[in-house]
Amino acid sequence: MIKHADVVIGLSYGDEGKGKVVNSLLKQGNYTHCMRFNGGHNAGHTIHKEDKILSTHAIPTGYLQDVQPIIGPGCVVSPRLLEEEYENLVTRGFRGTKKIFIDKRVNIISAEHLNEDSNEVSIGTTRRGNGPAYRDKYARKNLRFGSFSNWNNGFFEVVDVYEELHGEKECEVMMEGAQAVGLDIDWGDYPYVTSSHCGLAGVIQNGIPMQKIRNVYGVAKAYDTYVGTKKFEKEDPVFGKLREVGMEFGTTTGRPRQVGFLDLDLLVRSAKLNSVSHVIVNKVDILEQVGVWKAIFNKEVIDLQTKEQFVRFITNTILKEVETTKNVFMSESPKDI
Numbered sequence: 001m002i003k004h005a006d007v008v009i010g011l012s013y014g015d016e017g018k019g020k021v022v023n024s025l026l027k028q029g030n031y032t033h034c035m036r037f038n039g040g041h042n043a044g045h046t047i048h049k050e051d052k053i054l055s056t057h058a059i060p061t062g063y064l065q066d067v068q069p070i071i072g073p074g075c076v077v078s079p080r081l082l083e084e085e086y087e088n089l090v091t092r093g094f095r096g097t098k099k100i101f102i103d104k105r106v107n108i109i110s111a112e113h114l115n116e117d118s119n120e121v122s123i124g125t126t127r128r129g130n131g132p133a134y135r136d137k138y139a140r141k142n143l144r145f146g147s148f149s150n151w152n153n154g155f156f157e158v159v160d161v162y163e164e165l166h167g168e169k170e171c172e173v174m175m176e177g178a179q180a181v182g183l184d185i186d187w188g189d190y191p192y193v194t195s196s197h198c199g200l201a202g203v204i205q206n207g208i209p210m211q212k213i214r215n216v217y218g219v220a221k222a223y224d225t226y227v228g229t230k231k232f233e234k235e236d237p238v239f240g241k242l243r244e245v246g247m248e249f250g251t252t253t254g255r256p257r258q259v260g261f262l263d264l265d266l267l268v269r270s271a272k273l274n275s276v277s278h279v280i281v282n283k284v285d286i287l288e289q290v291g292v293w294k295a296i297f298n299k300e301v302i303d304l305q306t307k308e309q310f311v312r313f314i315t316n317t318i319l320k321e322v323e324t325t326k327n328v329f330m331s332e333s334p335k336d337i
């Protein structure tokens, strides 16, 4: 039975540093499980560990910690890419202690889905078969992990999340989001969106009853980044510098990320829509290195001059605008987990 679940979601366009927040919460808390609840191999969490930089895609970032990792029913997974991702971690010396549980309802990204997405150009997907797999899921003609008996891949096990989380054992679950509300299928800037529910709707749909949700951690970055074909409205020569210093290149595709100032209008909307209790603003050190303190509010660029003013403005705006948010934390670039 679930004692409670905490949730980590992105408030902007992904790549806010959710992996770092998940890892530090897992270290501090008494969590028993860490579940990825949306998306597939389009996600990319960067993990810094022992001087190595690792990426996880479909595998929950909690895999390297002492919790049971689960890929939840809201996800889509390619068995081939999953195996490659796992092999890559193991080759580099990182083997989790537990098998990865995959819910039997998880839909399969097939070779055809990957092939179809491989030359997508209109919205600039990550080309990992995400859209075609969700399309076929909703057309009710797709295969799921439970469609096969006797998977025997050693490192994962097909389970029923209901039995795992709603049985006798008391569970504390970390719900690890991928992408972000700005890319949500319904609440993002359609059609420049991913194909899954990146907020609380996605969490609940993965078998987590609403009233078991304790904290919702919304993650943002001190400036925004986005990958895809949409163009940000505001231009500024400093964006190139932020990209270089912040190393803003896609974890999954290596593409340069488009950079913009932190859009508080989007952040506030995402936080309100998902009853966010804590906001974490990552990579403030990058703005400091570049020496620019700007944000967008009410569609205007606000020039805040100093770090102190920036921190105060961001914090006060969020606390004033979002009723459920009680804490705003400023944080730096990810370091070792």
Ligand code: IMP
Binding pocket: 013, 014, 015, 042, 043, 044, 123, 124, 125, 126, 127, 128, 129, 130, 131, 178, 179, 183, 192, 193, 194, 195, 227, 228, 229
């Ligand atoms: P898809 O999810 O691969 O179909 O891509 C749809 C849109 O979401 C594209 O603009 C992608 O660049 C973006 N996207 C998908 N996953 C991520 C992510 O993990 N981080 C950042 N952008 C993403």
Ligand code: MG
Binding pocket: 014, 015, 016, 043, 044, 045, 046, 251
């Ligand atoms: Mg990412």
